Amino acid sequence: MAPHNGLMHGTEYKVEGSNVELIGSDIDHRVKYVSAATEPAWNNGVVGVQPGLFVWRIEDFQVVPVSQSKIGIFYDGDSYIVLHSYKLGNSEKRLLGHEIYFWLGSHTSQDEAGTAAYKTVELDEFLQGTASQNREVQASPSLGFLNLFPQRITIRHGGVATGFTHVEETVEERAKAARKTMLLRVFKQPGVRSGQGIIVHEVEPVPSSLDDDDVFVLDAAGSDAVYVWQGRNCSPMEKAKAAEVAQDLLTPAHKDGVQVLAQDEGRSGVVVRLLEEAAGSQKPPAEATSSYRSARPVSQRQTVADAPKKTLWRLSDASGQLSFSLEREGSNAQLADFDTNDVFLWDDAGRMVWVWEGLGASGGERAQWLRVAQAYVQRLGAQAGLRELPPMGKVREGYESNAFLLSLQA
Structure with a gap:
């Protein structure tokens, strides 16, 4: 299976009309054809029996388990199914309640999204129709979904090859991906439980991606350090989580370890200069500007003034x-x-x-x-x-x- 890094984004997937027209379509028939009478992903002796959080990714029409160490990491070119099973009350019968979410990345393909929707229904049938079913969109997740990940949720660029359009990497592309500059934005989503709701989202590695309110982690190609850039208005929780993210990125090549830079420090300009170099800017080295503003890649769901009543x-x-x-x-x-x-x-x-x-x-x-x-x-x-x-x-x-x-x- 091709790695995530270096995969090209597909056309941005429009979810507004998704999954309804797929019923009875060629995708629907293909999924039914490749779906075994008994789906191995559900029949492992654990799903539907034990409480916990289970995640699967759609790969070539197949439901592939995500390892426990990777749960909470999503790629914008993929579609996922997430099952949250929990104990109901204090029943000695150990009855379980179930919540199923199918998560659609903004660049997922039509066949992956259709498979995720179809398999969500199949999983509900396996659980005897007792589960709630929820559709999640990358750009605007529900608070209930974010609450499933108490540490953080990470959204990265890339995705696996799809059932209809296979993305093949050349040796040169793989080498380039290994040297790429990566900028991660770390922020807390309003409205999520206290101590939760931290999102780590990969953004375009350019100075205009910075924002005074959040923390950014920069792993620049060829750099000897991982940099943490703390916006002047960021929260202590965002600082703490960004430090964890930076530690996770460290490799033997990062001889200088993690460098933490507050926005108002004069030396924070090194982050801006590295981002400009990564973008191929020919301008003289820049100093940090007084303020940065950029829209968050994940929006908070809000109603508008003329939204309907309940x-x-x-x-x-x-x-x-x-x-x-x-x-x-x-x-x-x-x-x-x-x-x-x-x-x-x-x-x-x-x-x-x-x-x-x-x-x-x-x-x-x-x-x-x-x-x-x-x-x-x-x-x-x-x-x-x-x-x-x-x-x-x-x-x-x-x-x-x-x-x-x-x-x-x-």
Whole structure:
């Protein structure tokens, strides 16, 4: 398998209309063809039996386990499936609850995204339909997803070869990748639990990527040190995590170890000069500027001023025809508002859209929820002017996730 470094980015994957049109498509048939009657990834004697965090990456239509030491590292050219299994209450039967997330990198391919979506449904079936299902997008992750990684989540450039488009590396490309300059941005995502939510995101190694509010770790090609550049407004937690990241990058070639530079120190200009050299700048060596501003590569999900109110919708075919009707608006819903005979869509004011499936829902209702929910979030984004479409999750009656229950109380 080709390594991550040096792989070219594909076309940026547009997730707004993803995975719905794949049903019954060539991708769907290919996935079904290559999928064994019993998926080895799920049948290891641990999945569905023991609590824990499990991660798989999609490689050539196959679900490949990510080693425990690599959990929390994602590549923007790939698609992943993440399973969080946890104990339910204090039951002596050791019953488990399950949350499934399929994570789509911004440069993942159509076949990888389709496989991740399909295999997510398959994993839910393996868990007897008790898991919540959540779609995660690289540029705007949900807080529930970030909370799964108490240390940090790292997003790097690159990806494995895909089932349809194989990316081959030449010897020259591999050598160039080994010498490349890498700049990592370290920041805390607002709203995540205290002590969590640190994101380490690879960014373009240029001076304009710097920002006063965050910490940056620079591993420059040919440099004898790994540099930590601390923005003047960064937090102690960001400083601490950046130090850990820098230590992880050290190799015998880094004879000078880790060099920590505060933005307002005169010597912090060495980071700017190294970035300009990496970009091939012909300008004279630059000094650090008084201030840097750049948009974070991961945005915080927020509603806008004219975003819709909290709403509860019912999807039902009890009348003989499938209908989608408003049940409640402007206030929190209660579990008692959900009818076991139907499917419901709970819109938490644009922050998250949940689908709740009743145990007595008809086959038609269960078959149509994905199409209806996808159309709903697209319309919501267009009408409310949301920068990012809200994340979407699905739960089943009696197996509601903590994130879903909290959304009813917020």
